[in-house]
Amino acid sequence: MPDNLRADVEKTVATHGDSKSTTRASSEIGRDNEVTPLPSTAPLDWDSPYDLDNPWNWPMSKRWLGTIVPGALCLLVLTGYHNISTFTASVYAASVYQVSREFHVSITTALLGLSMYVIGLGLGPMFSAPLSEVFGRKMVYFINLPIFLLFTLGAGLAKNIQTLIICRAFAGIFGGPALAVSAGSFVDIWDLKTSGSAVTVQAFATFMGPALGPVVGGYLVQNHGWRWSMYIVLLLGGFLLLPLSLLQESYKPVILTRRALSRGQNLPPKPDPKTALKMIFTITLxxxxxxxxxxxxxxxxxxxSSFAFAVLFGFFEAYPFVFQRDYKMNLGETGLCFLGIAAGLCAGCGIYLLQDRLCYVPAHKKHNGHPPPEVRMVPAMIGSLLMPVGLFWFAWTAERGVHWVVPIVAGVPFGAGLVLVFLSAVMYILEIYSPLVAASAIASLGLLRYLLAFAFPLFTIRMFEKLGVKWAASIFGFLAVAMMPIPWVFTKWGAKIRGWSRFDAVKG
Structure with a gap:
């Protein structure tokens, strides 16, 4: 054990006990194989609060590796929680018109390559959650990533629209597990309630993928054809296999079970398989x-939060419609228009970190680690003001007589509002429910989020054609205004609303 960590441990223990306790604690941490075998009925746990196998006690470099690599998966490969799945979903958006022409199908049918992928993202975590509970996080990454890449290859080589849609759907199913599993990895390594920086990594990865996908996809499709929107995913996914192999398992039960076996300890009895499956089914579905x-x-x-996410997916089709029709931009230039939203997402992450320091951390200290859960609604209150501003700004400036940069900049307040609302939703759920109920509530958010994201691209183009850009985008703005009171209502009457809960919510 490093000398500085041993010194910290001995100092901490000495504060609360005598020197004999200090010696016992220090020697206990230094032990490796000198552990007395546990009886078969004893639950497995860390040797002490300072156990170096506990991911919360890993060196910071190791913790950030375990944060950034799953975050990269969220951005590029499997996402979310959060992977190429978000990137892959959006990179295909630039391909829709070429797919429509090559396979002689309508735009709506070609859009099924996007929408069915999104449905797959929602279904995948339902199957991956049980696997990660048994085999750990890392195993699920390694099982799903190659299969995901194979179906992505199948989509890139497709000779008809049916093959393309089916391969995209299965790519989503095998990409989706990183939504749940990467979020689990984050929880394994950090106390998300007090680690604002780690939380923003997850949000940044989840939303930056969709924002940057069209930027890459636009130029690839324009210069090399729509199939390269699939091949780029293969290349990036292949590169991720190496850093993924460097990850260590972070899921506590799997770490403890493997360690107990290596030490020759007796394992506690396993739960009845039917009971375990019933619990997993209850939590995930x-x-x-x-x-x-x-x-x-x-x-x-x-x-x-799902509405905000779905509007982003609707913009995958609205932006090409507006900037190619009114501003005569090519595919590559249209993709660059999404940089406004990307800048907004970065700004939103910065705002979240700032309010975390100014609002949540002081409240956490003031209330001895148990602040009112409604403190988590502060980012959503800010986001509720920014999001409709961005939507109406885009709606009433996206026309030939206005310089193209003006509607692009409208993406900044929208993107910032989107990430602030999303982060508030997740963190509020984590604050008010017990862990297992919170897991189900987060699954609820994911289920509705991807159902709406499936639907919005299918009707966005028709809505913009029938109503015009001003009123079609304004409908999104009016819906954002209608939902604006939600975080404010929770801030004012949150305790009373929590009292109505049928589940294990924090009362009072």
Whole structure:
């Protein structure tokens, strides 16, 4: 054990006990194989609060490796929580018109390559969650990534629209697990309630993928054809296999089980398989559905965050419609227009970190580690003001008589509002529910988010054609205004609303 860590441990223990306790604690941490085998009925746990196998005690370099690599998966490969799945979903958007022409199908049919992929993202985590509970996070990454890449290759080589859509759907299913698993990796390594920087990495990865996908996809499709929007995913996914291999397992039960076996310890009895499967089914599917139907807290935050996410997916089709028709931009130039939203996402992450330092950290200290959960609504209150500003700004400036940079800059307040609302939704859920119920509530958010993201691209083009850019985009703005009161209502009456919960929510 490093000398500085041993000194910190001995200093901490000495503060709360005598020198004999210090010696015992220090020697306990230094032990490796000198552990007395546990009886078969004893639950496995860390040797001490300072156990170096505990990811929370890993060196910072190792913790950030375990944060950045899953974040890169969220950005590039599998996403979310959050991978190429978000990038892959959006990089295809630039391909829609070429796919429509090559396979002689309507734009709506070609858009199924995007929408079915998004449905796959929603379904994938339902299958991956049980696997990660048994085999750990790293194993799920390694199982799903190659299969995801194979179906992406199949989509790139497709000779008809049916093959393309089917391969895209299965690519989403095998890409989606990183949504849940990468979020689990973050929770394994950080206390997300007090680690604002790690939280923003997850949000940044989840939303920057969709924003940057069209930038890359536009020039690839323009210069090399739509199939290269698939091949770039293969290349990036292949590069990620190396850093992924450097990751260490971070899931506590798997770490402890493997360590117990290496030490010759007796393992506690395994739960009945039927009971375990029933619990997993309840957490990942049954309870999330019930919470969407019956739990007002989940209904409100899921609807708001999912709407914001779905509008982003709708813009994948709205931006090409506006900037190619009115500003005569080519595919590559149209993709660059998404940099406004990307800048907004970066600004939103910065705002979140700032308010975390100015609002949440002082409240956390003031209330001895148990601040009112509604403190988490501060970012959403800021985002609720920014999002409609960006939407109406875009709606009423995206026309030939206005310079093209003006509607592009409108993406900044929209992107910032989007990430602030999303982060508030996730963190509020984590604050008010017990861990297992919170897992189901987060699954509810993901389920509704991807259902709406599936639907929005299918009708966005028709809506913009029928109503015109001003009123079609204004509908999004009016919906954002209608949902604006949600974080303010929770801030004012959150305790009362939590009292109505049918689940294990924090009361008072």
């Amino acid at each position: 049954a309870r999330p559905t019930v919470m969407l139907i019956k739990e007002p807290i989940v209904q409100a935050v899921a609807l708001y």
